[in-house]
Amino acid sequence: MNFKSTIGFEVHFELKTKSKIFSPSPVSYGAEANTETNVIDWAMPGVLPFVNKDVYRLGIMVALATHAHILPTTHFDRKNYYYPDSPKAYQITQFFQPLARDGYVEIEVHGKKKRIGIHEMHIEEDAGKNTHGTNGFSYVDLNRQGVPLLEVVSEPEISDPEEGYAYLEKLRKIVQFTGASDVKMEEGSMRVDTNISIRPAGQKELGTKVEMKNLNSFEHVRKSLAYEEKRQAQVLLSGGRVQLSTRRFDDATGKTVLERVKEGDADYRYFPEPDLAPDHISQEWIDEIAATLPRSAEERYNQYVNDFGLKDYDANVLLQTKESSDFFDEAVAAGADPQLAANWMNTQVNGYLNDNRVELADIKLTPEHLAAMIKLIKDGTISSKIAKKVFAETIANGTDPKKYVEDQGMVQLSDTSVLEPMVKEVVDSNPQSVEDFKNGKDRAIGYLVGQLMKQTRGKANPKVINKLLNEELNKR
Secondary structure, three states: OOEEEEEEEEEEEEEOOOEOOOOOOEOOOOOOOOOOOOOOOOOOOOOOOOOOHHHHHHHHHHHHHOOOEEOOEEOOEEEEOOEOOEOOOEEEEOOOOOOEEEEEEEEEEOOEEEEEEEEEEEEEEOOOEEEEOOOOOEEEEOOOOOOEEEEEEEOOOEOOHHHHHHHHHHHHHHHHHHOOEOOOHHHOOEEEEEEEEEEEOOOOOOOOOEEEEEEOOHHHHHHHHHHHHHHHHHHHHOOOOOOOEEEEEEOOOOEEEEEEEOOOHHHHOOEEOOOOOOEEOOHHHHHHHHHOOOOOHHHHHHHHHHHOOOOHHHHHHHOOOHHHHHHHHHHHHOOOOHHHHHHHHHHHHHHHHHHHOOOHHHOOOOHHHHHHHHHHHHOOOOOHHHHHHHHHHHHHHOOOHHHHHHHOOOOOEOOHHHHHHHHHHHHHHOHHHHHHHHOOOOHHHHHHHHHHHHHOOOOEOHHHHHHHHHHHHHHO
């Protein structure tokens, strides 16, 4: 029997605000436990939440980027449940009137384009975090309590794990390039829940849905969905019934494991949050935000390939992160040749980041410095070999490339009146290379170039000495 899969996603993005959604507590990753909290986060009696307006602004940016319809009036609700890391015993979320509905994301997979609908996106607060010590005690950190989240709920229109992977990649890139979220799964600023049901081919009615929560990598999403497709098919083929449930993915075994039977909406006893009035979002404000929306990854790709002439590979490497793309754009704006800037970004800069396990924001190289160094290469002031030394100094210490080249006497030697006598001397001193050249052995030129580079300590302009050497050898 053949089965068809139906897959949906609920993706949480941590919005990049300076303070929490309902309190003035700061938001930062990695702070000491319980140092970024206040009485509102602790749910002390008598305290009242108030909405951080920037949360709406960032949410609207994502809604616009995904073609969603922003509701003119939105409201928060209470989702009631108890967890040790949620002192209120309820979560403030948007259930009845979310921020936006009816968006979409276009993906390309299996050689075909497909539009995946977004059912809705709503704003809510995050809970704290439990940790369990080896001493038998458990600990609660409320730093994350009240951090703003945007939950993007897809329509169940995804047909297989590969489509699901493509959807997540595209959604992450869209959100990242709005600047609304860091989308770092390793830091929890992007978290994925997925659900899947299967049904016999030809059957219209959807099968029973199984949900998998808190998947911490796209690869785990793909593996867990693939496993569930097989597991649910085996259950149905053996005459069993798939249970409405929540499961987790075990990376060690590659299997999903039952956690609990799924709750329905009624179990959460949703009702409108009485401490917060409805908020009205004007079209004027939406237009204002739309006017400041950063360029999308797609727009940047078109510019890189069509205007700058970059190859598809180079453009896509630059677009792996917004930070990388921004850095490249700023270097080009500062006068760097686009192809050379892409080459340096995708090789030397990325190599440095990987070797030192740091990010662009952590290094001392600036787009202006990269542009200055590329100009020195382009106008022949320094060779590519010397440029690597300049790069090492600049990225490590933030030294201005032009000043460093001048101070260290690294200016490339291109003066033919200086180089010609040196070329003649090298050729005279290496008769075997002259003989090899006459016998068609091209490596003879490479040897002689090496000798000249050695004499000039790498300063000789390779183009110039190659030309002079060929001229001199052809005379012999």
